[in-house]
Amino acid sequence: MPKSPLPLNNNYSSYKIDVPFVAPRSKLCASTSIEMVSSYWQSMTPYVPRLSLLELDERTLIPAKGGTLQIELMAAARANGLLVYPIEPTFDALFAELSERHPVIVLVNRSFSWYPLWHYAPITGYDAKAQTILTHFGDEPNEAVPIATFGELWKRSDNWGVALLPPGRLPASVSAKVFLRAAYDFEKTGMTNEAIIAYETALSRWPDYVPLLFALGNAYYNSHRISKAEEVYRYILLIDSKYPYALNNLADLLFHTQRSEEALKLLDRVITDDVEIQTLIKNTRKEIKAKKI
Amino acid sequence: MKVSKLVLSFILSISLFTQILSAQVVSTGAILGRHSIMDSSKEKLVQIIARQDVAKRFQELGVDSKAIEARVASMTDEEASKIALQIDMLPAGADAGASVLGTIVFIFLVLLFTDIIGVTKVFSFTKSINN
Numbered sequence: 001m002p003k004s005p006l007p008l009n010n011n012y013s014s015y016k017i018d019v020p021f022v023a024p025r026s027k028l029c030a031s032t033s034i035e036m037v038s039s040y041w042q043s044m045t046p047y048v049p050r051l052s053l054l055e056l057d058e059r060t061l062i063p064a065k066g067g068t069l070q071i072e073l074m075a076a077a078r079a080n081g082l083l084v085y086p087i088e089p090t091f092d093a094l095f096a097e098l099s100e101r102h103p104v105i106v107l108v109n110r111s112f113s114w115y116p117l118w119h120y121a122p123i124t125g126y127d128a129k130a131q132t133i134l135t136h137f138g139d140e141p142n143e144a145v146p147i148a149t150f151g152e153l154w155k156r157s158d159n160w161g162v163a164l165l166p167p168g169r170l171p172a173s174v175s176a177k178v179f180l181r182a183a184y185d186f187e188k189t190g191m192t193n194e195a196i197i198a199y200e201t202a203l204s205r206w207p208d209y210v211p212l213l214f215a216l217g218n219a220y221y222n223s224h225r226i227s228k229a230e231e232v233y234r235y236i237l238l239i240d241s242k243y244p245y246a247l248n249n250l251a252d253l254l255f256h257t258q259r260s261e262e263a264l265k266l267l268d269r270v271i272t273d274d275v276e277i278q279t280l281i282k283n284t285r286k287e288i289k290a291k292k293i
Numbered sequence: 294m295k296v297s298k299l300v301l302s303f304i305l306s307i308s309l310f311t312q313i314l315s316a317q318v319v320s321t322g323a324i325l326g327r328h329s330i331m332d333s334s335k336e337k338l339v340q341i342i343a344r345q346d347v348a349k350r351f352q353e354l355g356v357d358s359k360a361i362e363a364r365v366a367s368m369t370d371e372e373a374s375k376i377a378l379q380i381d382m383l384p385a386g387a388d389a390g391a392s393v394l395g396t397i398v399f400i401f402l403v404l405l406f407t408d409i410i411g412v413t414k415v416f417s418f419t420k421s422i423n424n
Contacts, residue, residue: 002411026387029386030386058359058360058363059360059363062354062356063355063356065354066385066387068385068386068387069376069380069383069384070383071368071376072376073386074372075364075367075368075369075372076364078367079363107384108414109384110414111413111415115400115404117415118385118386118387119386120386137414145414146411149414149421152411152412153414177325181325184321184325185369188369188370189366189368189369211324211325214321214324215321218318218320218321219321245323245324248319249318249319280319284317
């Protein structure tokens, strides 16, 4: 019999998250898991899913593989308007999300590596007294799986799990950098509004984290909210007056809003040994001078 | 052969050269260390090829052709590259039902046993003894 994977004397308490249950359909556990977590957030927050269950099915199944790749689960969940936050592969991280009522979708291997049966399921809670994980694993809602068994199944995917969150919510076990990457993934797939909401939300926790501010400034600039972008770039320079990327991008913005003189002055403030940055600044300066009005 | 390589490198050098001449805004990706400050044309080309590879492989694996475009478009550059390189090795989560290989009784019995002692969860009718 497997041993409990939890540290001795842990003080994980019981949680039960009210995640709507969707009955399993063969080969579509990824799509079904996203649907369950999406409807949970829809019932809790103003979040509205962008895709129907049918669209989720179409975006996740690879017929010849009879299942869904982790990347496609993440891409489909993001396309559905949810931020995809990969949790640290630990029980601590899993329980941290559960304690804030964030369901986590895990990948497990129900069998052994020589005959793998991969499966996705949302974790919906924990029963500390019975030592069971609650999960919409299969046919019955909130199935209680002994923590030891769950530990064995989860270990086989290297404890892979993602929290799917509306862009206005922060994960519990959050790293600023991992969150920024997850939010930027929205932008890279054309969902700039979601990205902006996520950046703005994250600023409440890290108001002076320069890469985050820079991402927000860029997102405003890319979506033509010029005065907002200018405000954010200038705020970065209050924190770090020599931050070359903000100096460069603000110079570009000023140039495009007929303020070339100030733009050139900003570029003069860049001091760096980095050849790539020097080239960048040189090019920006050249362009401004060439087209100066 | 030599000529075509020459032509190719000429085209590539022009495209890289023009890239360097035009000023540009530094993207968020550049500071996250995902690509160089100035997006090179070469990186963009690699991306286009990776996405084409994924689309082709999806078609071979029976993905509905209407959905392929949306699926590839919803991936980030890193995700598309990873799938292009490793699609045959990546695990695919499937379902929770019992999928017994009818002929292999041995596997059935082994997994039945391991289900009962609680190290696997293959069949929905088993309850592990530490439950």
